[in-house]
Amino acid sequence: MLKLDISKVAPFVSLETINALAPRVAEAQKSLEDGSCPGNDFLGWLHLPSSITPEFLAEIKAVAATLRSECEAVVVAGIGGSYLGAKAVIEALSNSFQWLVGGKGPVILFAGNNIGEDYLSELTAYLRGKKFGVINISKSGTTTETALAFRLLKKQCEEQMGKEMARKVIVAITDAKRGAARTCADKEGYKSFIIPDNVGGRFSVLTPVGLLPIAVAGFDIDQLVKGAQDMEADTSLAAQYAATRYALYESGKKIEILANYQPKLHFIAEWWKQLFGESEGKDGKGIYPASVDLTTDLHSMGQWIQDGERTIFETVISVENAEHQLLFPSDDENLDGLNFLAGKRVDEVNKMAELGTQLAHVDGGVPNIRIAIDRLDAYHLGQLIYFFERACGVHCQLLGVNAFNQPGVEAYKKNMFALLGKPGYEAETAAIQARLK
Ligand code: PA5
Numbered sequence: 001m002l003k004l005d006i007s008k009v010a011p012f013v014s015l016e017t018i019n020a021l022a023p024r025v026a027e028a029q030k031s032l033e034d035g036s037c038p039g040n041d042f043l044g045w046l047h048l049p050s051s052i053t054p055e056f057l058a059e060i061k062a063v064a065a066t067l068r069s070e071c072e073a074v075v076v077a078g079i080g081g082s083y084l085g086a087k088a089v090i091e092a093l094s095n096s097f098q099w100l101v102g103g104k105g106p107v108i109l110f111a112g113n114n115i116g117e118d119y120l121s122e123l124t125a126y127l128r129g130k131k132f133g134v135i136n137i138s139k140s141g142t143t144t145e146t147a148l149a150f151r152l153l154k155k156q157c158e159e160q161m162g163k164e165m166a167r168k169v170i171v172a173i174t175d176a177k178r179g180a181a182r183t184c185a186d187k188e189g190y191k192s193f194i195i196p197d198n199v200g201g202r203f204s205v206l207t208p209v210g211l212l213p214i215a216v217a218g219f220d221i222d223q224l225v226k227g228a229q230d231m232e233a234d235t236s237l238a239a240q241y242a243a244t245r246y247a248l249y250e251s252g253k254k255i256e257i258l259a260n261y262q263p264k265l266h267f268i269a270e271w272w273k274q275l276f277g278e279s280e281g282k283d284g285k286g287i288y289p290a291s292v293d294l295t296t297d298l299h300s301m302g303q304w305i306q307d308g309e310r311t312i313f314e315t316v317i318s319v320e321n322a323e324h325q326l327l328f329p330s331d332d333e334n335l336d337g338l339n340f341l342a343g344k345r346v347d348e349v350n351k352m353a354e355l356g357t358q359l360a361h362v363d364g365g366v367p368n369i370r371i372a373i374d375r376l377d378a379y380h381l382g383q384l385i386y387f388f389e390r391a392c393g394v395h396c397q398l399l400g401v402n403a404f405n406q407p408g409v410e411a412y413k414k415n416m417f418a419l420l421g422k423p424g425y426e427a428e429t430a431a432i433q434a435r436l437k
Contacts, residue, residue, distance in 0.1 A: 001230070002383045004237045006244045008358060008368035009313070013247045021243040021398070028397030029239060037397055039404030044198030045389055048206050049228035049382075057221055060208060063171060063191055064215035068105045070169050071133040075123070075153055076213045077112035078137035079145045080274060081201020082173075086213035088271040089205070089381055092264045093219045105218045106133070111153065112146035120149060124156055132157060133169030135216070137209050139195045141179020144413070150181075173208045200404050202275045203389055206382075220378040227382025231390070238390035241315075241369065245391070246398040248313045248367055249287050255312040257305065258291040261354050262319050264376060266293050272388055279403040280396050295353050302357075306364040313367040317384070318354060321375045322347040 006018070031037035032046055067074050076086055087110055095101055111123055134153045138146045158166040172185035172192040185192040193208035204210065206228055211221045231238070245256065256276075258269045269291035280286035290312075292301050305312065322345075330342035341349060358368050371387070373380040396403030418428035 001234075002237060002380070002387055003370075003372040004241055005370040005372070006240065008362050008370070009244055009248065011362065012253075012313075012365075012367040013244075013251050018240075018243050018247045021247060024398060025239050025243050025394060028242070028394045029235065031397055032393050037393075038402035042198055042200045042203070042404035044196045045200075045203035045206070046393070047232065048199065048203075049225055049232045049386060052206065052225050052229075054222075057211070057225065060193075060211050060215050060221060063193075064212060067133045067135075067169060067171070067216045068218070070131060070165070071106040072130045073107045073109055073127060073132040074135060074169075074213075074216050075109045075111050075127070075132060075149075076135045076137065077146050077149045077153060078110075078135075078173075078209070079113040079143055080278070081204050082137040082139065082143070082146065082209055083110055083113050084202075084267065084271040084274050085205025085210040085385070088267040089210060089214050089219065089224065089378070089385075090217045091267040092376055092381055093214075093378060094217070094264070096264060103218065105216065108213060108217045112136075112138075112143075112149035115145055115148065120152060124152060127153075127156060127160075129160070131161065131169075133171070135171045135173060135213055136181055136185075136190075137173040138179065138181045139175055139201055139204070139209075141174045141181030141183075144416070147180060154184075171212065173212060202278055203404075205271070205385055214378075223378035224382040224385075227379040227384075228386040229382075231383045231386035235390050235394075238387045239394050241371070241387070242391040242394035242398065244369060245287060245313075245395055249399075253287075253311055253313045253367065255288045255290055257312055257314045258289065259294050259314055259316045260291075261294050261316070261350050262376060263293055263296070265317055265319075266291075268317070268381075268384070269293075275388055275392050276395075278406045278409070279392050280399055280401055282401050282405075282408060285399050285401055294357065295350070298353075298357065305361060305366060310365045313369065314361055315369040315371065316354065316358065318370055318372045319374075319376050320372055322350075323376065 032043065035043055076083055090108055095103070109123065111120065134150065134157055136146070136150045154170065157170060161169065167189055170188070170190050172181050172190045173195060174181040174185065174192065176182070176194045193212065195204055195207055195209055199207055206225060214224065215221050258272055260266070260269060273289040273291060276287065276289040305314065326346045328338065328341040328344050328346065330339055358370070362368050373384060393403055414428055415432060418425045418432045421429060
């Protein structure tokens, strides 16, 4: 099971202080369980893992098998919670040089998460002449970034594959009834999956939103779900992490830096940032979630972490066992002076870098939380996902915010639509033009 070590928080916030939060944590847990918390119509994620049936997973796998057999590439169109979970798991489980070594299944690409003209041009150029499919993911079915990319991809897919085949390789994951993505899927006759009403985007990785792309990439969704189920069965560590974060926040630590020592975990951190950032950053409250990839960023952000403003704490995700073994060779000339490492595994050096960094950061005034998983596989990622979701839910109750809305995200959309002259935004367009004069 995942391990949590908060002993390196003790020099900054005593364990008594954290333990004293137990009644409030229990209350937070209860409010999630009995649905009395704010945003209680979005609690579908809470017991989602244990509700997933083998039949449902078999249906996902069947659709994934079609995409795997028919396509050289599959584009996952989605933004925020509609792509980060899938991207995070796929990247964590993939060979780091996937692009070069290739694999048995299609290349998985992502779009609809930005409006970069160069990105989309280069993507469509790459797809030219290829057999490709699209998984169009949008709960609202109206998100501009995703809709824009999907319009381009649908057209290209139909042109290249023919309408009949396009119908086979375009899959929609959206609301049961509402939104343009649902209307389009029903009209075109695409295979579609429903995002449950009571599961918000950033909590949706264990719905088809994450499961289908991950299955198309060839990874074991049974094990992913199993890991999450095991974590759902015992939420005590997630609650302890939430209590520790809260005690640190109350003591003036406003920024949490999620650190990893495996480049493959980069997008797990991106997913985590969205989960915590969008859930708790509201009403003038919330820990700012940041991340670093180590040891890489010790040569860029390391100085700040060691010596900058002391408003940060660090949470390390440590993977205890590497998948491969690579030993440092001995060298007769020893020009680089590294013979003292000869015969050691690369991972041993990485682990000493991790320990050395932890000690240095604690000495420098940075409280340290350590989350350890045995290995980077689907089962342990499933554990990590539910652990963070649960901790986020509990922490938001401690903060007193609604974890499940994101009212702040609307502000940019209103301005963008007004600037683009979207029908219905005439008053906003006039107001914004006056402001820009
Ligand atoms: O967590 C969330 O709710 C958001 O990040 C959404 O996932 C994101 O805005 C995409 O929304 P949609 O799936 O409606 O296109």
